[in-house]
Amino acid sequence: MTVYTEFEDVAYSPCGIPFVHGKEISSFDKLFLATKQQYQEQGIDVHYTTTVDSIDTRNHTITVRGEGKVRYDTLVIGTGWSYADTGVDRRGLRGIYEVKNIRRAMEWDKYLDTVKEAVVVECGPIALEMVSALQHRGIKTTVVDPGPWPMAGVVDPDIIEPLYRDWESSGVTTLWGERVTAFGGNGTLSHVDTTAGRIPAQLAIIGTRKVSNNSLARAAGIDLGSTGGIVIDSHMRTSARDVFAAGDCTEIPHGVTNVPLQGLSGSHAYAQGKAAGVNAGGGDREYQPVYVPWAMLAGEWMIGGISFGETSAAAIGIDFVSGIAKGITRARSPSGVKPITVKLLADPVTHLLIGAQMVGGEGVKERADFLGVAIRAGITIDDLATMENVYSPAIGALDEPISVAAQEVMKKF
Known part of the structure; x- marks a missing residue:
């Protein structure tokens, strides 16, 4: 297994860079997933600061600057993104x-x-x-x-x-x-x-915004989609034989609309990379359409959600009914009560959950993960309105804001 990268490093978290700049994370070293020595010990031959000039899908070769033509059995493209x-x-x-x-x-x-x-x-x-x-x-x-x-x-x-x-x-x-x-x-x-x-x-x-780095794929005649990302199937295969792709250079179908998306989160790229690697190595792993659970820390607030909010749903013409609840993440705690707002969107006919957005002092990530599974599983607003939840004064409120927001949606059906 050989990896070519134009950069000095591989496998670190660029999303963590702002937090090192802001002094919340003490060192850039903490953003690396492994050392270069560890990759060598795993049998991964990484060529750093190396440029790949072209891909020849017919002859199964790439042209590497300073090394000439290199043959591959299977190829994974992970060329990522740039700022627009x-x-x-x-x-x-x-x-x-x-x-x-x-x-x-x-x-x-x-x-x-x-x-x-x-x-x-x-x-x-x-x-x-x-x-x-x-x-x-x-x-x-x-x-x-x-x-x-x-x-x-x-x-x-x-x-x-x-x-x-x-x-x-x-x-x-x-x-x-x-x-x-x-x-x-x-x-x-x-x-x-x-x-x-x-x-x-x-x-x-x-x-x-992010744009896909796909000049190599385009020049090789690999199909690109409407977002500029590489078109892949559920096994991360591209239009070229034995060529796979993963991460921000690809486009992935949305689970609700089937509309292709590009520029998702690091967790999506990581899961796509695992699927592409398994399949390029002769295995069989499928990557599902996405519902995009996301969350981020911004100042004192966490914001996040899944799938659509009201603005994005309206922009692409999706019918929805929404409900919002303002609550707290815990009843009583030595570290204090934190506010949270939850908004849910549902299909007015099927009552299926189709989106959510949240802002609060804590607990946004966990709720986004839960709602991401819920929307993928076909959970309805009716289910969420009557969901069970943990109540413990130090860690959870009596009224779960997700359930209360779902009850608000149901009033509008």
């Missing part, structure tokens, strides 16, 4: 940061010590986490986003509201419905021009 182009010339300026590569992050962490003012250019998930990191570093931060609120394509406004209310009260400037038009400075970034005016800044965080 902002369309703004960076002019070679130092101070424009795309949070992704861990070695670059180590260098940027030192640069952050010199920064007093920063601009976040569009507020995707990692950029949203970086806002909290910049606050923890004492850096004055301005968010510039063409959307009406953070992560507007994913999160409903009432769910995200507590987060950006906290941002504004702590001094973060938010410019919704505005765009960056130019980066300025002499060698190093000194200001960012926007449709709302000029902002002094020594740092710009790029937070645009």
Whole structure:
């Protein structure tokens, strides 16, 4: 088994980088899953800082820069993602940061010590986490986003509201419905021009959406889908014989709509990689359509959900009935009671659960995992409205917010 990567490292958590920048995680070393020596001991031959120039699917070869043609029996493509182009010339300026590569992050962490003012250019998930990191570093931060609120394509406004209310009260400037038009400075970034005016800044965080890195696959004639991701079947096979693909370079069907999705979470990429590896090695593992349970920590709040929120469901024309409940995650505890809001969406005819969104002080991840299984299993809102739940004052409230939200949905049928 041979791995080719253009990077200095493999298998680490880029999602953890903002938390090292914010000092919640003490070291970048804690983000690595294993050491290079451990990969060698497992029989994995990793070629670091190596470029693959082309794939020849007919002759089962790849062309590796400096090594020539290398034959494969089976090939797994995991070329990942990049940030979408902002369309703004960076002019070679130092101070424009795309949070992704861990070695670059180590260098940027030192640069952050010199920064007093920063601009976040569009507020995707990692950029949203970086806002909290910049606050923890004492850096004055301005968010510039063409959307009406953070992560507007994913999160409903009432769910995200507590987060950006906290941002504004702590001094973060938010410019919704505005765009960056130019980066300025002499060698190093000194200001960012926007449709709302000029902002002094020594740092710009790029937070645009993910796009698939698929130039190799495209040049090899491998089929790409409507999202730009590689089209794969349930066994991660591409349109080319003996070629598999996994992660952000692929597109995966949504379990409710069958609409292809691209740019999911690290847990999805990890599971897809395992499926692709098993099948490339001659095994048989199927990867199911996704319902996308997700959660993230942003400042003092956890936000998350599954499948659709009201905004995204309405955008693609899905009929739904929704209900919302505000509750607490525990009744009494030495560490304090934490609030949580749960919103559920159901099909008005079948009563099947089709989506959920949550925001709270704790417990969002666990509820997203549970609801992800529930939607995959075909659980109805009626089932959730009468669900059993744990009650213990220190760890759980008497009224489970999921059940209460489901009862609110049922009132609208």
